[in-house]
Amino acid sequence: MTTMYAALLRGINVGGARKLPMADLRTLMQGLGHHDVRTYLQSGQAVFSSTHGDEESLAAELAGAIAQRFGFDVDVLVRDHAYLKTVAEACPFPAADLQPKQLHVTYFSAPVEAERFADVDRPAHLPEEFRLGDRALYLYVPDGLGRSKLAETLSKPRFTKGLVATSRNWNTVVKLVEMTGP
Structure with a gap:
């Protein structure tokens, strides 16, 4: 079953540190197999659909991919639509x-x-x-x-x-x- 999620990244693109362009984040998330990836503002929100994983494993996967690709650690929370609502x-x-x-x-x-x-x-x-x-x-x-x-x-x-x-x-x-x- 496909579920819509939001990924909430902590402390990126603030004061010139830990820069993570949203276009690059979208590409990274698509490379992880997620669909319908969209970002909101520059401060670290992305929504996506996925058929695999749970909130914790999706957050850990994304945090690991960001660290590998961009070279810095980012705290990530993933929450589904029902929770956000x-x-x-x-x-x-x-x-x-x-x-x-x-x-x-x-x-x-x-x-x-x-x-x-x-x-x-x-x-x-x-x-x-x-x-x-x-x-x-x-x-x-x-x-x-x-x-x-x-x-x-x-x-x-x-x-x-x-x-x-x-x-x-x-x-x-x-x-x-x-x-x-x-």
């Missing part, structure tokens, strides 16, 4: 009423327990907030990510230790659902 629909914040720059999702490689974030002083960061979902963290930042003290706090390695974590703004979350959909 569920994450978007489960948003605990009123996404339709917010500007897309105010809402972000961090996707994790595994489930994350609330205890991991127990020492975050949530009241001190208000009106900024975060909530956990299924292998995801929803972040509401009314003044945008660049000014967010909560985002700065949550980006500390202790919160993601042992995980692959990569964040996307709400526009990208919605676009990936559309691109992987029927």
Whole structure:
């Protein structure tokens, strides 16, 4: 059975480092036997269809191919359409009423327990907030990510230790659902 997926690459084409042209990424993914390969923006999103593998094996295969071809390691998460749609629909914040720059999702490689974030002083960061979902963290930042003290706090390695974590703004979350959909 053919399934549509999104590959989320962490930290490429940022600040001139770890350059990975999207045309080259598409060619690489097609060479791995994937179909319907399309990329979105330059910051590391690709959608594709595949008849083989699961999310973890597809991510490992793509990360290995990128390392071999481009000479640097990249964390990769692969998620299918059903998961992406569920994450978007489960948003605990009123996404339709917010500007897309105010809402972000961090996707994790595994489930994350609330205890991991127990020492975050949530009241001190208000009106900024975060909530956990299924292998995801929803972040509401009314003044945008660049000014967010909560985002700065949550980006500390202790919160993601042992995980692959990569964040996307709400526009990208919605676009990936559309691109992987029927």
